[in-house]
Amino acid sequence: MAEKTGGRLESLVIDAKGPGNEDLSIDIGWFGAENPRRALLVSSGIHGVECFAGSAIQLQLLDNIPQLSSNCALVLVHALNPFGMAWLRRFNENNVDLNRNFLGDENYAGAPEAYAKVDPFLNPRSGPSSDFFLLKATWLVLRYGYTTLKQGVAGGQYEYPRGLFFGGKHLEQGPEKYQSFVGQRLSSVERIVVVDIHTGLGRSGEDTLLVEPEQYAQLRAIFGARVAPAVEGGPAYRVSGAMGRLFTRVLPKAGTWFLAQEFGTYPPLKILHALREENRWHHYGAGTLDHPAKRRLKEVFGPDDERWRRAVLERGGALVKQALEFLGSSPSESWKDNKS
Numbered sequence: 468m469a470e471k472t473g474g475r476l477e478s479l480v481i482d483a484k485g486p487g488n489e490d491l492s493i494d495i496g497w498f499g500a501e502n503p504r505r506a507l508l509v510s511s512g513i514h515g516v517e518c519f520a521g522s523a524i525q526l527q528l529l530d531n532i533p534q535l536s537s538n539c540a541l542v543l544v545h546a547l548n549p550f551g552m553a554w555l556r557r558f559n560e561n562n563v564d565l566n567r568n569f570l571g572d573e574n575y576a577g578a579p580e581a582y583a584k585v586d587p588f589l590n591p592r593s594g595p596s597s598d599f600f601l602l603k604a605t606w607l608v609l610r611y612g613y614t615t616l617k618q619g620v621a622g623g624q625y626e627y628p629r630g631l632f633f634g635g636k637h638l639e640q641g642p643e644k645y646q647s648f649v650g651q652r653l654s655s656v657e658r659i660v661v662v663d664i665h666t667g668l669g670r671s672g673e674d675t676l677l678v679e680p681e682q683y684a685q686l687r688a689i690f691g692a693r694v695a696p697a698v699e700g701g702p703a704y705r706v707s708g709a710m711g712r713l714f715t716r717v718l719p720k721a722g723t724w725f726l727a728q729e730f731g732t733y734p735p736l737k738i739l740h741a742l743r744e745e746n747r748w749h750h751y752g753a754g755t756l757d758h759p760a761k762r763r764l765k766e767v768f769g770p771d772d773e774r775w776r777r778a779v780l781e782r783g784g785a786l787v788k789q790a791l792e793f794l795g796s797s798p799s800e801s802w803k804d805n806k807s
């Protein structure tokens with residue numbers, strides 16, 4: 468499909484299979500300049516099952532590739548976690564949350580104190596069951612506080628390999644291949660905007676743009692009030708090993724602007740419950756797709772709701788347009804290319 472619209476397609480095949488024993492790959496559509504000075508990269512599905520919204524935005528773009536200036540490339544990266552998308556999981560073939568996996572030189576070890584405390588509740592060593600999740604979760608929130616718990620649980624951990632939000636023990640195969648791709652193919656860029664699409668955080672049908680705290684003021688001035696810093700106590704939390712770090716590491720000379728576009732779906736505890744039950748089914752059940760735990764997980768990250776889907780396409784399309792305008796502009800006093 469990318470080729471039909473004048474682009475080039477590249478696939479990074481990973482060593483894992485889908486439910487029909489099919490090969491799995493990260494597919495990358497490249498449009499515009501071969502050695503660009505400026506690039507907009509739109510990626511989807513680092514969290515597997517969250518990929519459906521991102522895919523839809525990417526397909527919408529393929530239907531109508533924007534005009535690009537001669538030094539600019541548009542790069543569409545589909546399904547950074549193809550295993551998770553195929554198997555309806557947030558995590559990859561090794562149960563790794565890939566958006567906690569980019570630690571660079573840091574040690575892949577440790578877990579927040581709060582995570583250790585709630586591990587038996589969060590990750591029961593048994594298949595899915597009705598076990599008063601909401602009641603117990605509410606009690607834990609009252610006991611430890613919502614912000615502490617949210618940060619401790621979802622920010623990433625490196626000690627419970629079958630648990631939720633496990634960041635791995637080393638850089639996983641998909642991220643490693645993607646990192647080489649970015650380092651080689653985008654080495655000419657001077658400015659790059661990355662839009663990484665997620666679902667499951669915020670109010671239903673609305674989007675939040677999560678950014679590094681250092682870039683918050685500048686990005687808010689450009690992209691408006693839906694920009695929020697990814698910090699403890701914010702609408703999300705601080706994430707260890709987040710993917711944005713890959714770009715500053717492998718493209719040290721470029722000004723990198725990273726936005727995680729998060730579309731809200733359902734309330735956080737409903738999502739956590741769905742993640743917990745699917746994880747139990749994966750590790751302590753048959754793990755097949757024909758289980759309510761899989762259907763629920765798909766629903767909480769990609770609601771079967773026309774209005775929601777229309778909002779995603781509209782806001783996704785609008786952000787791409789804004790990002791291209793920003794890319795084409797020249798540096799002003801209100802912002803400077805950040806070369807950290």
Ligand SMILES: [Zn+2]
Pocket residue numbers: 514517665666
């Ligand atoms: Zn996500």
